Amino acid sequence: MSGALRIGMDIGGSKTEAVALDEAGRVVATTRLHTTGGAAGVLDTASSAIAALARETGRATHEFAAVGIGIPGQIDRAAGVVKHAYNIGIDHLPLAARLAERTGLDISLDNDVTAAAIGAAHLMELRGTLAYLNLGTGLSAGLVVDGSPLRGAHGVTGEIGHLPVDPLGRPCPCGQRGCLETVASGSALRTFWPAGGDHPGRVLLSAVDAGDPDAAAAFGHLVRGAASCVRLLVLAMDPHTVVIGGGLRLLGPRLIDGIRATLDTWAADSPFLSELELSGRVQVLAADSPAAAVGAALAGAD
């Protein structure tokens, strides 16, 4: 292993994944850590991940070319600041500067969903326009056009979770009502099926399998909500591919097949939709894909 290596890191609410990429964009080392919350905890976690990759690759820390970090919250890339990342206990942190002080490395930040979109395009070798649909605890999307992310004016590209789609729908924490996030997200799942414990999706699917009609109805809500997101992304941006990512994708073929079947049902009722080949554009991010960490490394190299 020779040549410069860069690091990409995905700092999530419970775990942090970091990779080392070689100059050809191949993953040559991977590490996974528990995320410690709060400003000091996140800095410790990131430093530990870099140290682990140094051991793994036999390099000294200062030999890494750069570090790109994907992280939830509102990201000011130019300033290297992350704000409002409440699920990792950060209100405002100049993460790039602080981590650069500790490590001596160039650090850049990106929104975790944007990073995942960039990484998915790279790892899945997707050309043209890619819309990445993140069905996580929250709901948002990333857009990559010919390998480059569309970042937008205020860093909120793809905040489709807060588009109202039902005037009589549930109140959303954002202050509106009937937002897409209230029907298609991990938090929506917990509302539809409150008895789910730590793995609400698995518990819900077990209940569906056991023939519980309420569970089937709850799962149907979720599937239709996710299909609505795909329709939205296709009509607004006409991507070649819509990649389903986020924790809910781990529900597996039942979710994805349900999304495709729902899109086909809608197309059967609408000549307009049938021309758009909605279900044919849907792909799924692999369960173990390090897309966000890889994308963060690639975005950091820009």
Add this chain to the structure above:
Amino acid sequence: MSGALRIGMDIGGSKTEAVALDEAGRVVATTRLHTTGGAAGVLDTASSAIAALARETGRATHEFAAVGIGIPGQIDRAAGVVKHAYNIGIDHLPLAARLAERTGLDISLDNDVTAAAIGAAHLMELRGTLAYLNLGTGLSAGLVVDGSPLRGAHGVTGEIGHLPVDPLGRPCPCGQRGCLETVASGSALRTFWPAGGDHPGRVLLSAVDAGDPDAAAAFGHLVRGAASCVRLLVLAMDPHTVVIGGGLRLLGPRLIDGIRATLDTWAADSPFLSELELSGRVQVLAADSPAAAVGAALAGAD
């Protein structure tokens, strides 16, 4: 006037506007014609517009560098074919090849709303990302990123008119229910206020001025529908600017001020929306702007 001139043309349901642009992208001649419908009629109209610009600029037809045409319907740019442009009586027409045979000029086609978005960015000198909201008989949008249009995979970028936003809303001709086009478009206006004759918007505003509460309610529906479109475009794509175009913009400050006030009201109820500066991103295309013709000329030169 020296140097190469290119032509841009906006073929609409009732009128056709054509411009000649110099190499710096300045409009040096303009002509407006009644559009004759059907394949033969559209070819005649386009030929007449080119002849009129030749007279106006003192050039022979073959001296023009190229012709770009913005036209409604589904456009296959590579093949130079327009399909399903029903409001000008065209089901399928290889317009580029036919007009090239007649004139000897290079002809390229573009969707009229995409052309208008490109032209608006040029004429209004807008940098960054522009979402162009076409409030015409139908409803759609165009997206321009740093001067280049986002065309998408199937030529349907910006078909936001057929996004359902109310499960209990009106049936839409597309086969779905409660689509944005059923609340924010010229056809929506005619549904809300059927007694409008040839100028339904003006008749509606007169009735509002006369104190008719039903007219005020109908106008309010339209304003909220248009504001919903702006919110959608901002959340999905985070553009620096949303430009309101299309025939409904001719309703003037009442519509635009209404849209901005509605967005501000929503922001007051939602900390999330209030950070997005929705109303501050809204601008209006000038009533007499030749944006679609200018954009078609610029797109043709690509």
